[in-house]
Structure formats: C-alpha cells, structure tokens
Amino acid sequence: xxxxxxQAEEENDYSLVASLDNVRNFSTILKAIHFRExxxxxxxKNGIKVTVENAKCVQANAFIQAGIxxxxxxxxxxxxxxxxxxxxxDCLSIFGSSPMPGILTALRMCYxxxxxxxxxxxxxxxxxxxxxxxxxEPEETLDFDFCSTNVxxxxxxxxxxxxxxxxxxxxTSEVLQITMSPDKPYxxxxxxxxxxxxxxxxxxxxxxxxSFQCNQTQVNRYxxxxxxxxxxxxxLSCKVSIRTDNxxxxxxxxxxxxxxxxVCFVEYYCCPDEEVPESES
Amino acid sequence: MKFRAKIVDTACLNHFTRVSNMIAKLAKTCSLRxxxxxxxxxxxxxxxxxxxxxxxxxEQENFFSxxxxxxxxAENNEIYLELTSENLSRALxxxxxxxxxxxxxxxxxxxxxxxxxxxxxxxxxSRIVTHDIPIKVIPRKLWRDLQEPTIPAxxxxxYLPLLKTMRxxxxxxxxxxxxxIIEANLNGQLNLKIETELVCVTTHFKDLGNPPLGHQMCxxxxxxxxxxxxxxxxxxxxxxxxxxxxxxxQSSRVGVRVSCIMGLGGGSVGMRQGPRNKCSLIICVCFxxxxxxxxxxLFSLILFLIFIYLFIRYRQRFHFPPKDR
Numbered sequence: 375x376x377x378x379x380x381q382a383e384e385e386n387d388y389s390l391v392a393s394l395d396n397v398r399n400f401s402t403i404l405k406a407i408h409f410r411e412x413x414x415x416x417x418x419k420n421g422i423k424v425t426v427e428n429a430k431c432v433q434a435n436a437f438i439q440a441g442i443x444x445x446x447x448x449x450x451x452x453x454x455x456x457x458x459x460x461x462x463x464d465c466l467s468i469f470g471s472s473p474m475p476g477i478l479t480a481l482r483m484c485y486x487x488x489x490x491x492x493x494x495x496x497x498x499x500x501x502x503x504x505x506x507x508x509x510x511e512p513e514e515t516l517d518f519d520f521c522s523t524n525v526x527x528x529x530x531x532x533x534x535x536x537x538x539x540x541x542x543x544x545x546t547s548e549v550l551q552i553t554m555s556p557d558k559p560y561x562x563x564x565x566x567x568x569x570x571x572x573x574x575x576x577x578x579x580x581x582x583x584x585s586f587q588c589n590q591t592q593v594n595r596y597x598x599x600x601x602x603x604x605x606x607x608x609x610l611s612c613k614v615s616i617r618t619d620n621x622x623x624x625x626x627x628x629x630x631x632x633x634x635x636x637v638c639f640v641e642y643y644c645c646p647d648e649e650v651p652e653s654e655s
Numbered sequence: 656m657k658f659r660a661k662i663v664d665t666a667c668l669n670h671f672t673r674v675s676n677m678i679a680k681l682a683k684t685c686s687l688r689x690x691x692x693x694x695x696x697x698x699x700x701x702x703x704x705x706x707x708x709x710x711x712x713x714e715q716e717n718f719f720s721x722x723x724x725x726x727x728x729a730e731n732n733e734i735y736l737e738l739t740s741e742n743l744s745r746a747l748x749x750x751x752x753x754x755x756x757x758x759x760x761x762x763x764x765x766x767x768x769x770x771x772x773x774x775x776x777x778x779x780x781s782r783i784v785t786h787d788i789p790i791k792v793i794p795r796k797l798w799r800d801l802q803e804p805t806i807p808a809x810x811x812x813x814y815l816p817l818l819k820t821m822r823x824x825x826x827x828x829x830x831x832x833x834x835x836i837i838e839a840n841l842n843g844q845l846n847l848k849i850e851t852e853l854v855c856v857t858t859h860f861k862d863l864g865n866p867p868l869g870h871q872m873c874x875x876x877x878x879x880x881x882x883x884x885x886x887x888x889x890x891x892x893x894x895x896x897x898x899x900x901x902x903x904x905q906s907s908r909v910g911v912r913v914s915c916i917m918g919l920g921g922g923s924v925g926m927r928q929g930p931r932n933k934c935s936l937i938i939c940v941c942f943x944x945x946x947x948x949x950x951x952x953l954f955s956l957i958l959f960l961i962f963i964y965l966f967i968r969y970r971q972r973f974h975f976p977p978k979d980r
Contacts, residue, residue, distance in 0.1 A: 461854050464830050468858065470823035501820060503858040 390417050390453045390485040393445040397481040397496060398473060399632040400438060401466040404459065406610050406630065406640045407434040409603030413459040414512050417485075418452045425515050426459065432600040433516050434607070435641045442636055453485060455509040457492060465505040469498040473633075485509070518643040524619040527554040527588040529561055533611045533628070535582030539563055539574050540605045543598060547571075549647050550598045554618060555591035561616075565598065584613065594622040595647040604628075607640040622646035656734055656792070658689055658760040661721040668756055670969075671718055672747040674711065677965040679744035681709060681958060686793060686801050687768075689724055689734040692716065696740075697801050710804055727795060734760070735793035735801060738768060746770045746786035754781060766790050813839045816860045821847070822963045824858045825956070831856070835956055841865050 394400055407413070407426045416423045421439035440446040469479045482495040494505040543550065547565035554561055561576040561583075578586050604626055608614060611628035618624055626642040662668045678685050678696050688695040698709040715722050726732035750756050750772045761769045767787040774782045793801070815821060824847055828835055832849035839845045845860040 458853055461831060464827045465854065465856060468824055468827045468856070469820060474819075498820070499817075500862070501816065501858060501860050503824070503856060505857075506855040508853055 386449075387486055388447075388484045389449045389487045390483070391445065391447045392417075392422070392443045392484075393480070393482040394443050395478055395480050396633060397466050397479040399442055399634060399636070400481065401463060401471075402610060402632065403436045403438055403630060403638050403640060404463055404466070406607035406628070407436045408459055408463060408606065409434070411458060411460055412456055412510070413462075414454065414456045414515055416452055416454050417448050419446075419448050421446070424459075427516055428600060428603075430516060431597065431645045432603075433518060433643045434604070435643075437639050437641070439638070442632070442638065450487075453487070454512045455485065455488075455492070456512045457507060457509055461507055462492075465494055465503075465507065466496070468496060468503050468505075469501070516643075518623060518625075518645075520617075520619055520623055520625050520643055524621075525617050525625075526590055526620050527592055528615065528617045529554065529586055529588070530584040530613060530615045531576070532582045532584060533608055533614050535576065535580070536614055537605075537608055540602075540608055543602065544569070544572060545598065545602070547598055549595040550601055551593060551595045552616075552618070552624065553591070553593045554588050554616075556588045557591070560586070560588070592618050592622065594618060594624065596624055596644050597647050600644055601642075604642045607642065611640070656727055656760065657723065657725040658734055658758075659721070659723045660715075660719045660758045662718060662756040663720045663754075667718045668750060668753060671713075671756075672744075672750060673965070673969065674713065675740070675744045675747050677961070678709075678711065679740040680961050680965075682740055684737060685709075685740045687736045687738060687790075688801060689736070690726070691724060691732055694718075699801060699804070731795065733798075735798055736760075736766075736768065737791040737793055738788055742786075742788045743768070743770070746772075746788060749774070749784050749786075761787070763787060766792055811839050811841055812866050813841075813843065813845055814864045814866060816845065816863055818963055818967045821860075822960065822967065825960055825963065828856060829956060829960065833956075 404413075404424060407424060410426045410428055412426070414425045416425070419440065421437060421442070424436045424438070426434045466481070477499060479496055479498040484493040484495075486493075489509075491506040491508045494503075494507065496503040496505070544565040544567035546567035546569065549566065551564040551566070552562070553559060553564065559573075559575045560578045563574045565572050576583065607626075607628040607630070611630045613629040615627040615629075616624070617627070623646065624642075624644045626644075628640045628642075630638045630640060632638060662671060674696070678698075682698045686697040686699075688697060692715050694713040694715060696709070696711040696713075724732075724734065726734055747756075747770070750770075753772045753774050755773045757769075757771045757773075759769050759771075761767045763769075766789070768790050769785060769787050771783055771785040774784060776782055825835065828847065828849045831854060832851045834849065836848040836850070837846070838848065843861060843863040843865055845863055846857055847860075848857040849855070
C-alpha cells in the first residue's frame with residue numbers, strides 16, 4: 375500500500391511513465407531483438423525505441439508506439455538509458471511467459487531520470503511484483519544512414535515464406551548471399567557451407583510475394599552469424615520487408631501483430647560483408 | 656527378511672515412477688524404509704548446519720495390489736535399505752506402458768531389489784524386463800538416524816499462494832540471483848525477493864491466510880477455493896535466510912521474526928485420508944537455515960524449485976485434495 379501512495383505523489387517527478395494492461399504486448403517485441411545482453415532505450419512522446427547492436431555491424435530496433443500503452447507520459451523531449459535486456463525480460467515475464475487464458479499481467483513502468491533505476495510494477499491476480507532495474511550510461515548507437523531515397527531494391531514477403539529458409543540456414547557457411555534482381559532469379563538466398571552451396575529462389579509471382587520492386591541486380595553477402603538472430607523477429611512477424619540501398623546495406627523490417635491486433639515494427643540493419651563487383655556504381 | 660510387492664494399476668504405476676524420478680533428482684542415494692503399511696523414501700543430510708532432508712511417505716495400499724513383507728524380526732517388522740535413487744528411476748523408465756510391475760528383495764551374489772516389468776507388445780505375447788538394483792541393507796543400529804524428522808516449531812506459518820505462480824516467480828528469480836529472500840508475517844503477507852547489483856525484485860503476495868500455529872491444524876476448509884491450491888499445514892520447510900530480511904515485518908503490525916516460514920504438503924484432508932484419495936503421498940523437505948552462504952542456498956533453492964515443480968504435477972494427478980463426497 376505505501377508503495378502506491380508514494381507513486382501517486384511522485385507522478386510528476388517521473389520523466390517516463392507508461393502503463394499497459396497486457397505486458398506481453400511489450401515483452402514479445404523485446405524478445406524479438408534479444409540477441410545481446412544490453413539494450414539502449416529511447417523514449418519520446420511517440421513511444422519507445424529499444425536498440426540492440428552487435429559487432430558494430432548489425433543493429434536491431436524495436437518500436438513500441440505510444441498507442442500500445444494505455445498510459446504513456448514523457449516529461450522531457452527524449453529519455454535515454456541503457457539497460458540489461460535479459461534482466462528486463464526476466465522481470466517482465468516473472469509471472470510466467472506462457473499465457474493462462476483470461477489472466478493478464480498488467481505493467482506500470484516508471485523512470486525518474488538519469489541515474490535512477492527503471493521501476494516496474496507488475497500485477498497479476500492481486501499479486502504485485504516490484505522490480506528496480508539499475509540503468510546504465512547510454513551508449514551512442516550506430517547510424518546506418520539508411521535512407522529510403524537510396525533504396526534500390528525492395529521486396530515485401532509474407533514471413534512464413536522466409537521463416538523456414540532462415541531456420542534451416544546452413545550455419546557452416548560464413549555468409550548469406552542475397553541476390554535481388556529485376557530478372558531471373560529475382561530473389562535468391564545462397565549459402566556456401568562445408569557440405570556445398572545451396573540456393574533458394576523465390577519467384578516474382580509467388581503468392582508469398584506481396585510486393586516486388588527491384589531496379590537493378592544486387593548481390594551482397596552478409597555474415598550469417600549476424601543475420602541469424604533476426605530469426606527471432608521473423609518467427610513473430612506476419613510480414614517482412616527486405617530492402618537494400620545503393621551501398622549494399624540491408625534493412626529487414628518485420629511487422630508484428632500483438633495479441634490485441636495492434637501492429638508493431640522491428641527493424642534490423644546489417645552491413646554487407648564485402649564488396650561484390652556489381653554492374654553499376 | 657522378505658519383501659515382495661506388485662503394482663497393476665497404470666495410474667499407481669505412473670505415480671510411483673514420478674515419485675522415484677523426483678527422488679532421483681533430489682539425491683544420489685536414498686534410504687528406503689519398508690514397513691507393513693508404508694514405504695518411505697528418506698533423505699537425511701547430515702551436513703553440519705545445512706543440507707536438505709526429505710521424508711516421503713507412500714501408503715502401501717494406495718499403490719500396491721499385492722504387498723508382502725517380513726521385517727528383520729517380529730518386534731522390528733521393518734526393512735531399511737540404501738539404494739542409488741537413479742537406478743530405481745531408470746528401471747522404472749521402462750515401465751511406462753507396463754501391464755504389471757513387481758518389486759522384490761532378492762539375493763543374487765549380493766542383495767538386490769529386483770524390479771520386473773511385464774510389458775505389452777504389439778503381438779499379444781508379453782515380455783518381461785528385469786532390473787536388479789544393488790542395495791545395501793541398513794543394520795538396526797543405524798535405524799535411528801532415519802526416523803521421521805521432527806519439525807521445528809514455527810514462529811510464522813503461512814499458506815502458500817498458487818504454486819504455479821510461485822514457481823514461475825522463483826524460476827525467473829533464480830535466473831538472476833543465487834539468493835532468495837523470503838519474508839512472511841502473520842497477516843497473510845509473503846514476499847519473495849532478490850537483491851543484486853543489477854536489480855531488486857520483490858513479489859508481494861497478500862491475503863494468504865495463516866494456518867493456526869501449533870499442532871491442532873485439522874480444520875480443512877473445503878468450500879474455500881484456496882483449498883485447491885495447496886493448503887500448507889505442516890510446518891516443514893524451514894527457510895530462514897538472512898538476518899536483514901525483516902524490514903517488512905517491522906513495518907507490519909506483527910513484529911515477529913521469521914525463523915520458519917513455510918510448510919510443505921497439502922490440505923490435511925488430501926494428505927491424510929489415503930483410502931479416499933487414491934494415491935496419497937506425504938513429502939517433507941527440510942531446509943536448514945542458510946548460514947553457509949551461497950552454495951547451500953543455491954542448492955536448497957534448486958531443490959525447492961524441483962519440489963514445487965513436482966508437487967504441482969502430483970497435485971494435478973492426485974485430484975488433490977479429494978473431491979468432497
């Protein structure tokens with residue numbers, strides 16, 4: 375009880391207050407980018423962006439827009455902190471990660487500002503859990519400078535088309551080669567492993583292909599170990615947009631529908647592994 | 656010394672298998688006490704000021720369709736054995752879809768517990784698998800180390816919340832910290848807490864109710880919904896953890912220091928009235944207060960988790976506590 379009264383009094387002191395009836399709408403999205411221990415969170419009045427990076431080559435962003443939350447208040451222009459994502463996810467799923475029908479876990483999240491811990495209040499069936507997660511100095515995140523005007527090729531696929539391909543990637547191959555082209559083979563995933571190379575082609579007129587806009591042939595290689603974690607997001611998503619820009623940078627955008635039918639996006643950026651001679655540029 | 660028993664019923668067999676699996680997870684070796692109406696699996700950890708002991712009681716008639724035994728002597732009609740618990744659980748693994756299971760005490764160069772399992776096969780011919788589990792017969796002079804543990808008097812006793820919730824909470828906390836702090840008071844409040852450099856997590860349970868202190872706890876609340884979640888009325892599990900655990904209690908109206916918090920078990924009806932409830936089972940796990948530091952408490956926490964996990968499974972299997980008839 376005393377907890378809740380102090381909470382009300384200090385409401386205005388918090389630079390970030392967010393509450394949510396179903397914590398899973400938040401935790402599922404975070405799970406999609408959970409491939410490193412730490413994440414950087416940026417909150418603005420539009421929502422929260424959580425960023426995870428690896429090897430300065432890959433970056434995953436989860437966007438949880440303000441509309442997902444029942445209450446969302448940000449006092450400052452933007453609030454930034456770094457947090458241990460593993461611990462955060464353990465806390466969010468403290469009442470169990472598999473849902474029991476009819477029982478929802480509610481979440482209230484408060485952050486007082488720089489140097490303060492992130493407070494989580496979780497409630498399920500009258501049981502309350504209070505978590506105080508210490509925040510860390512935010513690190514500068516990478517800017518991939520991926521601009522939609524520079525996009526050369528773009529494909530939107532239904533995720534199920536890619537899911538199997540990604541879960542069965544030949545992990546003995548160091549790279550995944552993605553070919554996107556206005557002519558045959560249109561869209562091809564290739565691996566070069568110990569057992570030989572494999573190519574997987576998606577025809578342009580496949581049912582899985584929602585949109586196909588390729589302007590020039592691009593062949594790029596990406597470290598398979600960096601792309602593999604994106605499978606987590608792929609599994610949860612319903613659609614995926616695959617884009618490459620003129621430098622060969624890859625952007626994967628996943629559309630994830632939560633239990634309440636709202637749509638969230640998770641985005642992966644990845645640098646190409648090496649320069650492959652191309653016809654132009 | 657003779658012992659021979661038979662299980663025919665599949666439910667009893669599965670139940671017996673699960674009990675043995677649980678014991679195998681808890682300890683490498685355990686003692687088995689056979690008496691005319693009970694089987695007891697006993698763990699008594701004699702590690703100084705720590706360790707876990709367990710007392711698991713199976714009413715013979717709830718499991719076995721045939722049961723014959725002859726103890727060491729007429730006045731001491733009991734048998735005490737020591738066996739590697741994994742051997743038993745491994746032997747019972749083959750008994751999953753068995754028609755019958757026979758257990759007997761044999762002497763084949765060395766004393767054995769022989770488990771023979773009659774299996775069904777696709778063609779109507781049945782097969783018999785026999786396991787000989789080497790055992791040690793425990794001499795009479797050591798029997799008194801293996802008596803039912805006395806449960807220390809409790810200062811605070813509380814009914815536990817829904818085990819499913821509690822298990823999930825403890826499981827997640829285990830991922831983060833090696834120590835769990837348990838706080839409880841006589842107002843029906845229970846806190847589970849971890850404190851690390853990274854994070855402090857506290858789960859508050861309230862309105863749990865406290866069983867009456869003392870030994871006159873024989874009032875089952877049958878129409879109370881909570882009866883379906885375990886009613887913990889035996890003061891068994893002692894988990895006094897750290898000295899600094901009491902600030903919540905100080906702020907509450909009852910300023911009792913927690914030395915012993917929880918009882919493990921179930922509603923008194925479900926546990927005691929064996930014949931009405933097909934498979935009754937009593938398990939006590941005693942944890943000594945944690946003075947030894949991280950290793951002990953980690954160990955007991957894991958055991959505690961295993962116990963809770965197994966208990967939930969058993970409880971569902973039991974239809975426990977029994978339906979009111």
